[in-house]
Structures are given as structure tokens and as C-alpha cells.
Amino acid sequence: METDEIPLTASSSLEVRSTPYTGESNARGVFATKKILRGSLIERAHTIRFSAEEHDAHAMKTVLQHYTFSAGGGEYYLALGIGSLFNHRDPPNVEFRIHRGTQTISYLACSDIEVDEELCIFYGKNLWFEDHLAAPREPHSASTLRDEAKIGGDDLPFSDLILD
Numbered sequence: 001m002e003t004d005e006i007p008l009t010a011s012s013s014l015e016v017r018s019t020p021y022t023g024e025s026n027a028r029g030v031f032a033t034k035k036i037l038r039g040s041l042i043e044r045a046h047t048i049r050f051s052a053e054e055h056d057a058h059a060m061k062t063v064l065q066h067y068t069f070s071a072g073g074g075e076y077y078l079a080l081g082i083g084s085l086f087n088h089r090d091p092p093n094v095e096f097r098i099h100r101g102t103q104t105i106s107y108l109a110c111s112d113i114e115v116d117e118e119l120c121i122f123y124g125k126n127l128w129f130e131d132h133l134a135a136p137r138e139p140h141s142a143s144t145l146r147d148e149a150k151i152g153g154d155d156l157p158f159s160d161l162i163l164d
């Protein structure tokens with residue numbers, strides 16, 4: 001197989017595509033190539049875990065600060081593979097959970113996802129970029145799955161996590 005024929009992900013239902021709207025030089029996002037049903041496990045990413053000291057002294061001074069999941073309690077996780085490529089949307093169509101024991105992060109569909117739809121997680125309310133996927137808010141919208149499941153606080157970069 002020629003190099004340019006090798007797909008950017010080996011998954012049969014996901015594809016990494018260019019997302020110029022995010023404004024980075026090599027902007028990417030994760031898209032569905034098949035319909036994904038609510039509740040489906042999309043990905044289980046292995047991670048690199050590091051401490052608050054390592055985060056504050058090193059990671060937060062680099063681009064890694066935009067990729068790091070904070071689990072509270074001085075723990076930070078960098079997801080490997082496509083786990084670091086989900087863009088932000090509120091409301092999201094993907095929820096994530098950090099599994100401390102296995103140092104993994106799982107990503108689950110929290111709504112049905114159509115072919116060619118981008119898969120997005122919720123980063124939290126304090127964003128460090130202009131949100132190009134922001135949807136106009138209903139004044140009295142019903143709570144989402146995320147609101148019901150929320151455990152983290154808004155002081156965390158990613159406040160939508162569920163720990164085990």
C-alpha cells in the first residue's frame with residue numbers, strides 16, 4: 001500500500017478530517033463514517049498520566065496544555081491516538097470517562113451520530129479559543145445527558161468527566 005493510501009485511522013466507523021474552522025495550522029477533528037448509536041463505545045484511549053508539578057512546570061507552557069485532561073486531585077492525562085483529537089461542542093455528542101485504574105479514557109456516544117457528523121466532547125465552560133461550533137441557546141432548554149451526569153467542576157479544563 002502506498003503511504004498516501006493508508007487511512008488516517010484504522011477504525012471502520014471513524015475518520016480524522018481537516019477542520020480549518022478551528023484555526024490551527026494542522027486542524028483536525030473526528031468524524032463518523034457510519035451511523036453510531038447512542039450509548040456506543042467509540043474509543044478507549046490509553047494515556048500518559050502526569051502530576052500537577054509536571055503539568056505546571058512543563059506541559060502548561062507548551063501546546064500540550066490544549067490537549068490535557070484534568071482529573072482533579074493533581075492528576076493530568078494526555079490521551080493517545082484519536083482521543084486527543086475530539087473538538088469541543090456544547091452540547092456534545094460524545095461523553096468521556098477517565099479510568100484511573102487502567103489509565104485510559106473511554107468515549108461514548110451520548111446521542112445518535114449520523115454519517116459525516118463531527119464527534120465532539122464538552123471541554124468545560126471556560127474556553128481558551130473562540131468556539132466555532134457554538135449553537136444558539138434555547139432560553140429554557142431541557143438538561144442534557146451531560147448535565148445529569150456531570151461530576152467535575154467548572155474549574156477543570158474538562159468538566160464532563162466521570163472518574164472510576
Ligand SMILES: C[S@@+](CC[C@H](N)C(=O)[O-])C[C@H]1O[C@@H](n2cnc3c(N)ncnc32)[C@H](O)[C@@H]1O
Nearest residue numbers: 022026027028066067085086087088131132133
Ligand atoms: C484537544 S485539541 C482538538 C484537536 C485539534 N483540532 C487538533 O487538530 O489537534 C483542542 C484545540 O482544538 C481547537 N478547537 C476545539 N474545539 C473547537 C471549537 N469548537 N471551535 C474552535 N476551535 C476548537 C482549539 O484550538 C483547541 O485548543
